[in-house]
Amino acid sequence: MSSSAPLVVRLLASSVSVASRAGKIVRDVMSKGELGIVEKGKDDYQTEADRSAQRCIVASLSAQYPKVNIIGEEDGPESESELPSDWIISEADKEVLSLECPVNLHSVKEEDIVVWVDPLDGTSEYTQGALMLKRDPWERWKMYLTHPLISIKWYLSLLQSNYGFLEHVTVLIGISVNDKPVAGVIHQPYYKTMLDGEKIMGRTIWGLQEVGVGGFTPAPPPASLIITTTRSHSNPLVEKALQVMNAGQIVRVGGAGFKVLQLLEGKASIYVFASSGCKKWDTCAPEAVLSAAGGKLTDILGNYYKYGGAESRPNKTGVLAAVNDELHSYAVKRIPQELKDALSK
Numbered sequence: 001m002s003s004s005a006p007l008v009v010r011l012l013a014s015s016v017s018v019a020s021r022a023g024k025i026v027r028d029v030m031s032k033g034e035l036g037i038v039e040k041g042k043d044d045y046q047t048e049a050d051r052s053a054q055r056c057i058v059a060s061l062s063a064q065y066p067k068v069n070i071i072g073e074e075d076g077p078e079s080e081s082e083l084p085s086d087w088i089i090s091e092a093d094k095e096v097l098s099l100e101c102p103v104n105l106h107s108v109k110e111e112d113i114v115v116w117v118d119p120l121d122g123t124s125e126y127t128q129g130a131l132m133l134k135r136d137p138w139e140r141w142k143m144y145l146t147h148p149l150i151s152i153k154w155y156l157s158l159l160q161s162n163y164g165f166l167e168h169v170t171v172l173i174g175i176s177v178n179d180k181p182v183a184g185v186i187h188q189p190y191y192k193t194m195l196d197g198e199k200i201m202g203r204t205i206w207g208l209q210e211v212g213v214g215g216f217t218p219a220p221p222p223a224s225l226i227i228t229t230t231r232s233h234s235n236p237l238v239e240k241a242l243q244v245m246n247a248g249q250i251v252r253v254g255g256a257g258f259k260v261l262q263l264l265e266g267k268a269s270i271y272v273f274a275s276s277g278c279k280k281w282d283t284c285a286p287e288a289v290l291s292a293a294g295g296k297l298t299d300i301l302g303n304y305y306k307y308g309g310a311e312s313r314p315n316k317t318g319v320l321a322a323v324n325d326e327l328h329s330y331a332v333k334r335i336p337q338e339l340k341d342a343l344s345k
């Protein structure tokens with residue numbers, strides 16, 4: 001790896017490579033069919049894929065950047081099983097390595113950086129997607145009966161949705177400096193493209209402050225107001241905030257990473273989630289990528305979250321993101337004061 005590039009650029013380039021390896025782990029766990037679902041809290045689940053992808057990311061980055069503070073969603077007691085050697089990635093994406101580092105990030109040191117890792121954003125969508133990979137209808141039905149997350153309504157909607165919601169799953173690595181997300185990676189393990197007649201799985205999108213975004217082609221916002229929001233964590237406050245937006249359409253998808261991709265690809269212009277539930281690892285990378293593309297991500301009150309290592313993990317006051325400042329202020333103004341008060345309590 002070129003050691004001449006400034007630290008933030010090298011760390012972003014390493015994160016691009018490791019996110020792609022973590023995405024393969026996510027697919028491999030699914031293919032084996034043993035998801036190992038554990039309930040961490042209400043509506044909060046973890047699978048073998050979350051645990052293994054996090055081990056791959058944290059081990060790979062901490063081997064190269066030992067003084068960087070890396071905080072992952074699945075932090076907990078060290079696993080006793082040995083880490084497979086091919087989970088330790090030392091490569092760095094060449095295109096990212098050649099980027100011009102913004103002047104204000106030139107002299108950043110490892111101690112100044114906090115990396116927020118969500119090894120698998122959209123866990124509900126991942127576990128529900130597992131059903132659709134069961135080709136045998138009887139096997140699928142048996143899995144449904146033992147699945148902790150799925151109601152009959154969702155089962156029926158899954159049957160209609162071809163491969164379920166696996167495209168909503170992302171691997172998120174956000175790099176923050178002095179509380180602010182400055183660079184980030186959103187990897188989609190189940191994104192499909194054809195190259196020379198061959199099916200390629202996965203794509204990796206990155207963003208760097210003042211430089212822009214890469215790994216895909218951003219699209220302009222839709223002509224009419226389209227809002228994207230949660231499909232698996234709604235409640236009356238979330239619905240109230242959606243009503244007041246006066247949108248032509250509401251697109252309900254899983255994961256904070258995928259919702260920000262909806263904004264960047266012109267499928268929606270505002271992302272509203274008026275509830276606690278999201279955490280710093282859900283929003284650090286999406287915020288970095290969105291702001292590198294000219295968008296803005298804050299809480300429902302319009303305030304930026306801080307990403308220092310001592311900050312509390314929950315994003316208590318919700319998420320409000322938009323493709324540009326104008327739409328962001330429109331959305332902040334529309335949120336009624338009583339809703340802001342309810343979330344700030």
Ligand SMILES: Nc1ncnc2c1ncn2[C@@H]1O[C@H](COP(=O)(O)O)[C@@H](O)[C@H]1OP(=O)(O)O
Nearest residue numbers: 044120121122123230233254255256277278282
């Ligand atoms: N109530 C909640 N409990 C746990 N995680 C939540 C909750 N609400 C949101 N999240 C996390 O925020 C992400 C975006 O939320 P949503 O998909 O509902 O819009 C989810 O994918 C989930 O991350 P994860 O899947 O990594 O646990």
Ligand SMILES: [Mg+2]
Nearest residue numbers: 118121122282
């Ligand atoms: Mg998440």
